[in-house]
Structures are given as C-alpha cells and as structure tokens.
Amino acid sequence: AAGTDNAASYCQEPYLKQDDASLKKLGYWVKSNTTERDKVLVAGFGAQVQVYTERLSPSIYFNATQTRMAKEVFFHDLLLNQPNMILVPLFPDYTQNVDPDMRSFVNGLIAKDYYFDSCEYGYGIYQIKHLNYK
Secondary structure: OOOOOOHHHHHOOOOOOOOHHHHHHHHHHHHHOOOOOOEEEEOOOOHHHHHHHOOEOOOOOOOOOOOHHHHHHHHHHHHHOOOOEEEEEOOHHHHHHOOHHHHHHHHHHHHHHEEEEEEEOOEEEEEEOOOOOO
8 A cells, every 4th residue: 555664654543554564674673773682572463573673572472372371471571581672562453462461561561661762663662761681
C-alpha cells in the first residue's frame, strides 16, 4: 500500500500491523540505536524483529510463551536481566493475543525503570533510566 514505508504512519491510529519490510527496518533501527551488549525485549510476538536487531533478549522466552512455567521464567529473567530497551506493540494483536498478566508485568517494569523514547513502526520504544550492569 502507498505510504507503508513511512515509519510514522504505523504510529498513528488505527495502528496497523507491520509488513515484513517494516519489521526488518524496525530491527535495523534498534540495532543502530543500541550497543552489541545491550539486551532488547520485543514484547509479545516479536521474534522476527528480535532477529533483525542482532541483540540478545533478556529471556529465552522472547516470543510470548504463555504457559504458567514459561511466564514464571520470563518474569524472573526480566527482573534479573533488565533489558536496555523494550519495544511494545501498539497494534491490537498485542492486547488480543498476549495474556493480561504478561502485559501488566512489562508495563509495570516500564513504569518503574524506563522512559518513553519514541514510536517506531508501530512500537513504543522505552529506554532504561539507569544502566545496572551486574
């Protein structure tokens, strides 16, 4: 569609799900705005973006795996290895397909330790307020 190459168009309502080219561009944007040792969380089902960032996820569960055990590991991993950057999808699939407790956990982490940086390709980009290397 015309104008789908425009990153800003994904950041206005109605929020559209990105095409593959936009997901790749988002991944490259993250890569160019982080360092190699930064951890990045792409909330929800962001495996495709995660690959293009060439950055490690703070958890082995980088796609929303919603079993009780997977959630426990995911929550533990995020607290232990806080990502430098968190990307939260704005499009409806995220709220429809990701369990409320997972979204709530990520939102709580953001509220406590992150600031809103920008919107890129339909994802809210949050940067950590302090670097807490362990």
